[in-house]
Amino acid sequence: MDVLLSSLLGGLKLSAKLILIIVPLVTLFEVLRHLPVFRRAGNVVEPMMRGVGLTRDAAIPLFTGIFLGIAYGAGIIIRVAQQKGLPARELFLMGLFLATCHSVIEDVLIFVVIGGNGPAILGVRLGLAVVLTGLMARVWKPA
């Protein structure tokens, strides 16, 4: 009985920790994501995106996925991908990048809370995403 009670308490404490991170993070993101700064950021990231075979059309779904995650950002990712009529090659490259590197802020923070090394997780994921997508873009040439 003692074990049950203490584990219940442990589970609730863990949930509380995670919630304390997630709620402010999601709220902050909702408030900030419409700022004009992020619209103009397109110019800065364009050369970087070209390096991994992507054009500006993929910027919004890509960055939504990187910061928000695939499930939460699904609405935006699907809508923009269809509106823009992104070619299959670009959709695949974007998918590959996001598969490796998505929802980074939330994922990293919740593992830091339980004792993980944040920079190590972030660094390896971002590095691998850039290398893999860049390689794939060179293997699969644009039509």
Added chain:
Amino acid sequence: MNDPGTSAAAEESIPDVPTRIRTGLAAGFWTSLKIIKVSVPLYVAVTLLKETPFLGLLGKVFAPVMGIFGLPGEAAFAFVAAFLLNMYAAIAVIVPLHLTPFQVTQCGLMMGVAHNLVVEGGVLSTTGTRGGVLTLCRLVVACGAGLLLRGLWGLWDSAASWATTLAGHS
């Protein structure tokens, strides 16, 4: 279409700040419910299972596979939770296992790449690209990332101990 990057955002009407805060809080609230619903039962289940021989047995079976990534066999249970459910479920399994900082980092990295495969595979395939291929990519990338981190961590550790020895001599 001289500026395609911004026109897509402009098509979305911009809500005012109170609405945005409300949207964010509502999303946070639903996520919180999801976290409690999944994490608390799993945390309790793993803590109770630790008292039985089951978890140890499961650990022994998966020890060879998990060992490749520097993880104990019991971590396999956390990977199942991550693949089928989400990161919160995985964390609820990891915490009662009392892993080392490296092992927690390793789990965070590998599960960060490959989690919630069922739901996210669905989303990825609706964009028109093959969801199955990308899901397979995620599993392969997760394993590659795990090997890479293990190597890097080892290098970092030996570099750190080398530096302290050097500092000790000077």
